[in-house]
Amino acid sequence: MNPRCPVTQHPPLPDAWTLTASAFNWTPEVIRAERSAPDIAVGIVADDVAPVIEVELGQLWRSFPTPTDEEADEFASALVTAGGAVSIVGVSLDDWATPTRRRDDDERLAFLLPQLRTSHRIGAAGVRLPIGQAGRPLLERLRPHLHELDLTLYEEIQGQQTPQNPVTAAAIESLAAIDDPRVRLxxxxxxLMPALPDSYLDALATGGVSSDLLARLRTAWLESDTMDAVVGMLRSGGVPRRVQTMYMNLLVRFGRSRAEDLRGVVPLTGAFHLKFWDLDDTADRVSQPLRDLGALLASTGFRGTLTSEWGGHEWLDDEDASDITRRHLSLARAALADGAAAST
Known part of the structure; x- marks a missing residue:
């Protein structure tokens, strides 16, 4: 170590906060299938990346949505042997029985229950669905099962699904009305993205997106007319086909809020995804939102998990998942702790 470069000391995280890593970060390795998905997930713990992990049930087993007890028990045993545990399981709700017929709530419940039982069997503390997908009638029917299985169901909001968005606000209000600690956000x-990742914008540029729009996205992401330009480009048919899916991140997965905008929902929130795309922290674009979040959570008495989740593997295919997750966890721990300490 260079004595001229002293190590910065950061305060510890609050005891009620658990920093975890998502197995979703290893999606490219799961796709390559050189190891099984359960082995990859256990490896996150065995390789000392993180002792507590989130997993995606649909990635773990081809038998999804009804994994066998043997599959679940084998995974749980391997994870415990490695010294690890599961925090939250990403489950899925397929609303369509056929391309033309939606499942009714009896069928939707039947689709979810095996996933809940498997999540319990592997020792998870909770399961996760997108905000509003289940709907209040199904959530009410799930409540006794959640209590029986000792699980919390989390409904996730992300990107532009802010608490100020009318549709999101209505779903949050419905969740709050259930008034059950087993149903949380x-x-x-x-x-919380003050700027877009340059790696993402570079990928759009390589894909042929207009240089004028890219210049605006680089310098004026937070301005309201920038989103008008994004939508206008899409409607005009000017988005090259090879990057159309990636382009939709601008409308769905990338937000423009501040941590303070979340204050009203923190009492309903039991977990956070610390989504990151790359680790270019120019102008503190990655770390500052986490400092602000740390201050907010410390001031509101948050208790729960904060999970490193990497979304940039969609366009960064030369990064090592273990390495980038370790580096993000280090950055996140420091930023959150600094923010928490500054709020006291």
Missing amino acids: LVDVSM
């Missing part, structure tokens, strides 16, 4: 910090 999970907030993805993709809401």
Whole structure:
């Protein structure tokens, strides 16, 4: 170590906060299938990346949505042997029985229950669905099962699904009206993006997106007319086909809020996804939102998990998931702790 470069000391995280890593970060490795998805997930713990992990049930087993007890028990045993645990399981709700017929609530419940039982069997503390997808009638029917299985169901908001968005606000109000600690919010910090990642904009440029729009996205992401330009480009048919899916991140997954905008929902929130795309912290674009979040959570008495979730593997295919997750966890721990300490 260079004695001229002293190590910065950061305060510890509050005891009620648990920093975790999502197995979703290893999606490219899961796709390559050189190891099984359960082995990859256990490896996150065995390789000392993080002792507590989030997993996606649909990634773990091809038998999804009804994994066998044997599959679940084998995974749980391997994870415990490695010294790890599962925090939250990403479950899924397929609303369509056929391309033309939606499942009714009896069928939707039947689709979810095996996933809840498997999540309990692998020792998870909770399960996760997108905000509003279940709907209040199904949530009410799920409540006794959540209590029986000792699980919390988290409804996730992300990107531009801010608490100020009317549709999101209505879903949050419905969740609050249930008034059950087994039904809570999970907030993805993709809401808190003061600037767009250069790596993402470079990928759009390589894909042929207009240089004029890219210049605006680089310098004026937070301005309201920038989103008008994004929508206008999409409607005009000017988005090259090869980057159309990636382009939709601008409308869905990338937000423009501040941490303070979340204050009203923190009492309903039991978990956060610390979404990151790359680790270019120019102008503190990655770390400052986390400092602000740390200050907010410390001032509101938050208790729960904060999970490193990497979304940039969509366009950064040469990064090592273990390395980038370790580096993000280090950055996140420091930024959150600094923010928490500054609020006291």
